[in-house]
Amino acid sequence: MNDVDRTARRRTRKRITVIGISSAVLVLIVVSAVVGSSQSNEGRHNDGESQSHSSIKAICDATLYPGTCYASISPLVNSTNNMQPHELLKLTVLVTIRELSKASMLMELKNCSELLDLALDHLNDSLSKTTDAGLKSTKLDDVITWLSAAGTYQQTCLDNIQDNFVGYLKKSAELTSNSLAVANGFSRIANSYNQRRLMSLAAENDEMPEWLLGKDRKLLQNTTTLPAGIKADVVVAQDGSGMYKKISDALNAVPEKSQKRFVIYVKKGIYFENVRIEKSKWAVMMVGEGMDSTIVSGSLSVVDGTPTFSSATFAVFGKGFIARDMGFRNTAGAVKHQAVALMSTADQSVFYRCRIDAFQDSLYTHSNRQFYRECNIYGTVDFIFGNSAVVFQNCNILPRQPLTGQQNTITAQGKFDPNQNTGISIQSCTIWPYGNLSDVQTFLGRPWKNYSTTVFINNMMGSLIDPTGWLPWVGTAAPDTIFYAEFANYGPGAVTKNRVAWKGLKFITSKQASKFTVDSFINGDKWINGTGVAYKPGI
DSSP states (O other): OOHHHHHHHHHHHHHHHHHHHHHHHHHHHHHHHHHHHTSOOTTOHHHHHHHHHHHHHHHHHTSSOHHHHHHHHGGGOOTTSOOOHHHHHHHHHHHHHHHHHHHHTOGGGGGGHHHHHHHHHHHHHHHHHOSTTGGGSTHHHHHHHHHHHHHHHHHHHHHHSOGGGGGGGHHHHHHHHHHHHHHHHHHHHHHHTTOHHHHHHHHHHHHOOGGGTTTTHHHHSSSSSOOTTOOOSEEEOTTSOSSBSSHHHHHTTSOTTOSSOEEEEEOSEEEESOEEEOTTOOSEEEEOSOTTTEEEEEOOOTTTTOOGGGOOSEEEOSTTOEEESOEEEEOSOGGGOOOOSEEEOOTTEEEESOEEEOSTTOEEEOSSEEEEESOEEEESEEEEEESSEEEEESOEEEEOOOSTTOOEEEEEEOOOSTTOOOEEEEESOEEOOSSOOTTSOEEEEOOSSTTOEEEEESOEEOTTBOTTOBOOSSTTOOOTTOEEEEESOBSGGGOOTTOOOOTTEEEOOHHHHGGGSHHHHHOGGGTTGGGTOOOOOOO
């Protein structure tokens, strides 16, 4: 057994232990907090101190880094009062923000400044939801998503900095993981008592932003252009018939952090520009005249000196983004290796009838919750990758000719913490070669990180898929901690009798597969439904 195998087995045992004890421990904490709050505090100063620190120790023991957890939280406890459950979660997030804020000021991490700022934004968003009411509602889904993303931003930084700088983010990364473990513990309790939907329905409806109230439906029920009577906020046209000739210029007109949908209509043409939907530009909807007619084109690549995260031709940061009938391409070519066409790190982002066209690393589904419907996705190596919670439905996935000697891998999922709610779910898609691939091995994916999670559900798989199905990241095996699964796929590439004999590869049941559908995996009934984009909620 090599070192990778030993590490994977140790992490498997730790994961099982953590998940097994978290729910039981947190149930006891919640019960004791409720009982304690109903009793008199008279003469209980010492008992209160003991109970608070005992609760902290118990909750920290259920994380991956208990020593870091206890050392960071225990000095902040008010010993005269019993800690309420939401206060314990809030403390874990607060200390994480404090530690990451210090790290983000270091010159050694200046190249990660954007990633660390995004992580801090998501931590602060999580903090705003850590209330007593939040622990009893679907707000926990948001908290877990944002904490997962905060960890992913830090991991992206760690993946791209020199080894001697890694230690500067060690503590903040551990604290983020601890916050995530605690939030997951509360979520499991809420689920076990089936309280979340019942207790939060009215509150959730009151807080829905305008873009989730169904007003987008009329904008999406036409075939190629905006329907008569619906006016875009701005029009982009290369021929001068619109308000702007460049998409980037039109984005300057989008209000900051608006709750109202802002529609940009982009007429047909090839737009040679690198476009960014900034994090302050919320609820942007971009509508083209067809995935092969309205195209955004760029050519940044790692070989030419641009980090993968920054190489995207079209990059989305602002939440609630929708793209429809657009094409995104990176023309760097296979020889330039990592060169992203589309990157989204935007929560609740939707891509409908879009073309994502490149070679290696075509589509970077970086983090948060995402949905792709009826898109055409082309690429070679790891061409759908990232660490978001993402569902693809009714898409065409089209591996193409790679460099000589390369193998095609469709997915490379990056889950690195067992408590993250991330993974790639590919459902009811068609996997077919783009060109002649008779001399190329093509695999469903390879595990980028130790908890890589990828599920293929009810897809048509052409004969291009290698009978073994999956490829190791390194060596000849994969960590036992991955979760790769196949269910009800069909076609010549879906035959499973010669699949790799990995512990982490499962051939799952309908019940298990249902956990990776739109409603279960990304809570799409809460946000995709309001966009007007067609989707299938379950299996």
